[in-house]
Amino acid sequence: MVGEEIVTSGSTSCQGCGHAILARLAFKAFGRKTIFTLVPGCIWITLSRNIPLFSTGTVFEGGGALVSGITNGLAARGIEDMNVVAFYGDGGTADIGLQGLSGAAERNENVFWICADNQAYMNTGGQRSGATPKYAQTTTTPASYIRRGKRTKRKNLPFIVAAHDVAYVGTASIAYPSDLVGKIEYAKGLKGFKFLHVQSPCPTGWGFSPSDTIKVARLTVQSGIWPLFEITEGNDFRLTYKPRELKPVGEALGLQRRFRHLTDGESQEIQSRVNGQWKQLLEIDGKRLPY
Amino acid sequence: MIEIRLHGRGGQGAVTASRLLATAAFLEDKHSQSIPMYGTERRGAPVTAFVRIGEKDKMVRSLIHEPDYVVVLDSLLRKTVNITEGLKDDGMLILNSSVPPEEIELLKPYKVATVDATGIALETLGRPITNTAILGAFVKATGEIGLESVIEAVKQQWKGTLGEINVKAVEAAYEATEVGDPKIVAEVVGEKAPAGSRADWRTFRPVVDLEKCTGCRLCWVYCPEHCIEMVDDKSVIDYAYCKGCGICVEECPVGAIEMKSESERGE
Numbered sequence: 232m233v234g235e236e237i238v239t240s241g242s243t244s245c246q247g248c249g250h251a252i253l254a255r256l257a258f259k260a261f262g263r264k265t266i267f268t269l270v271p272g273c274i275w276i277t278l279s280r281n282i283p284l285f286s287t288g289t290v291f292e293g294g295g296a297l298v299s300g301i302t303n304g305l306a307a308r309g310i311e312d313m314n315v316v317a318f319y320g321d322g323g324t325a326d327i328g329l330q331g332l333s334g335a336a337e338r339n340e341n342v343f344w345i346c347a348d349n350q351a352y353m354n355t356g357g358q359r360s361g362a363t364p365k366y367a368q369t370t371t372t373p374a375s376y377i378r379r380g381k382r383t384k385r386k387n388l389p390f391i392v393a394a395h396d397v398a399y400v401g402t403a404s405i406a407y408p409s410d411l412v413g414k415i416e417y418a419k420g421l422k423g424f425k426f427l428h429v430q431s432p433c434p435t436g437w438g439f440s441p442s443d444t445i446k447v448a449r450l451t452v453q454s455g456i457w458p459l460f461e462i463t464e465g466n467d468f469r470l471t472y473k474p475r476e477l478k479p480v481g482e483a484l485g486l487q488r489r490f491r492h493l494t495d496g497e498s499q500e501i502q503s504r505v506n507g508q509w510k511q512l513l514e515i516d517g518k519r520l521p522y
Numbered sequence: 523m524i525e526i527r528l529h530g531r532g533g534q535g536a537v538t539a540s541r542l543l544a545t546a547a548f549l550e551d552k553h554s555q556s557i558p559m560y561g562t563e564r565r566g567a568p569v570t571a572f573v574r575i576g577e578k579d580k581m582v583r584s585l586i587h588e589p590d591y592v593v594v595l596d597s598l599l600r601k602t603v604n605i606t607e608g609l610k611d612d613g614m615l616i617l618n619s620s621v622p623p624e625e626i627e628l629l630k631p632y633k634v635a636t637v638d639a640t641g642i643a644l645e646t647l648g649r650p651i652t653n654t655a656i657l658g659a660f661v662k663a664t665g666e667i668g669l670e671s672v673i674e675a676v677k678q679q680w681k682g683t684l685g686e687i688n689v690k691a692v693e694a695a696y697e698a699t700e701v702g703d704p705k706i707v708a709e710v711v712g713e714k715a716p717a718g719s720r721a722d723w724r725t726f727r728p729v730v731d732l733e734k735c736t737g738c739r740l741c742w743v744y745c746p747e748h749c750i751e752m753v754d755d756k757s758v759i760d761y762a763y764c765k766g767c768g769i770c771v772e773e774c775p776v777g778a779i780e781m782k783s784e785s786e787r788g789e
């Protein structure tokens with residue numbers, strides 16, 4: 232994997248943090264001509280000092296406005312060759328940051344938004360977010376005899392963004408670094424709004440051994456829980472990883488303490504939903520989405 | 523009133539240890555407080571917690587600056603964190619260490635208790651979580667709390683097997699703890715670590731077998747700390763920054779990397 236090393240050692244993220252692996256791969260792909268922005272979260276607190284590029288941060292709600300302002304300011308000064316990167320968590324993207332994301336996407340601002348999705352508000356101790364999957368335990372969705380973890384499914388974030396008809400939407404995984412880096416290298420050359428939704432397993436919040444970060448990421452892709460795809464030119468859909476056969480979801484879920492309470496019936500429900508979704512994705516693979 | 527400061531690393535359970543100790547004191551009809559020091563403690567990062575035990579009308583609600591006891595859950599932490607800061611002259615250190623008290627280097631003649639809590643935790647729990655073992659050492663070394671009270675607090679915290687194996691950890695540490703006088707030195711030579719070093723976050727260190735390494739670079743690609751360099755097509759780890767997560771061990775396709783316990787280096 233080529234690309235200059237930008238992220239330095241010595242961050243304060245947990246042992247085995249997915250965000251740390253993602254940051255290194257992503258900034259290798261962006262290169263030095265990059266400005267990145269922050270909203271509150273683990274990336275800002277534990278990692279941002281180890282990314283020696285120009286950066287600035289704002290309140291949770293302000294991420295979309297911040298990148299929009301920067302890119303328009305640069306354009307006004309005739310600077311066209313900088314990557315303006317939003318590097319936010321799922322809270323800063325899917326929940327609190329959603330209105331700003333939608334505004335920037337609708338205006339097709341020339342920015343690159345990466346959502347580092349660890350599926351909860353991890354910096355504040357792991358509260359559920361709109362990106363937390365169904366049944367997952369978080370500190371605000373404990374499992375007990377009356378509750379089974381989170382009650383509802385996670386938002387379908389890439390399709391929400393795609394519905395804005397933007398330059399690029401993709402999903403990626405840190406277990407598939409060449410797919411991830413390839414997507415950034417391709418999309419950073421496009422003008423307009425680029426969105427990459429990267430799963431970022433969190434050993435602390437999901438409850439797995441720090442040595443298993445890549446293993447968990449890989450198993451979720453191989454089982455279809457985290458499909459890899461991209462949507463180009465507004466609505467051109469393509470799966471970028473198509474195993475002939477999906478692995479059962481049990482292996483990926485079994486490694487994570489947040490799913491330890493699952494009954495067979497609940498695991499089966501997750502399995503059938505994943506199967507159904509995968510079938511739909513195969514049907515639209517290589518086709519234009521209907522909008 | 524006695525005041526205790528605990529040092530550990532995120533994931534070793536220092537905050538739980540402080541709670542267990544306060545609960546054990548409470549079970550003995552004493553007044554107690556468990557005070558976690560909240561920050562952004564990440565798994566592996568140094569963590570501090572406090573316990574205060576005393577009588578009702580003498581209790582205050584401040585942080586503890588001059589403890590009577592300092593309890594250290596991690597064996598390497600004392601090389602990078604100033605663990606004796608503010609410790610009263612007649613105070614005592616209870617250390618997780620595989621060496622006897624006489625080999626612990628200190629500036630002042632504090633009483634020292636040592637126990638190989640990591641070894642005991644690995645034997646009893648199968649994981650290097652040292653919070654219950656170190657409590658066994660605290661009981662033995664200080665006599666401030668009864669062994670039965672600590673065991674009861676542990677049983678209240680964890681039911682079933684988890685409770686049982688933690689009780690075993692407490693008992694094994696109680697048996698193995700040694701109390702003595704440290705080696706007094708003019709200067710404690712800490713590890714010379716570069717800025718931002720994370721060396722003290724590790725319990726295990728990955729060691730590469732250069733014979734087996736095929737130079738595939740997978741460990742280099744996935745290491746979250748960017749502390750692996752490929753030198754002549756072999757994986758070389760910078761131990762100043764390796765946090766000991768074990769991803770490289772898990773991902774190496776030929777099993778060329780092995781985790782070795784840090785304390786085996788001979789402290």
Ligand SMILES: Cc1ncc(C[n+]2csc(CCOP(=O)(O)OP(=O)(O)O)c2C)c(N)n1
Binds near residue numbers: 272324
């Ligand atoms: C408006 C507002 N609400 C709450 C907070 C507190 N807060 C800081 S970081 C954080 C969690 C961030 O979660 P996410 O965006 O998913 O990032 P992660 O830490 O999980 O990477 C919260 C709730 C805040 N800073 N601002």
Ligand code: SF4
Binds near residue numbers: 273433
């Ligand atoms: S809580 Fe999770 S996302 Fe945050 S630093 Fe730790 S491992 Fe990384």
Ligand code: SF4
Binds near residue numbers: 740756757773
């Ligand atoms: S993953 Fe294993 S074989 Fe490959 S470079 Fe690293 S140590 Fe060598």
Ligand code: SF4
Binds near residue numbers: 768
């Ligand atoms: S254990 Fe391996 S992967 Fe983890 S920080 Fe150390 S060298 Fe990197």
Ligand SMILES: [Mg+2]
Binds near residue numbers: 320347348349351353
């Ligand atoms: Mg998050």
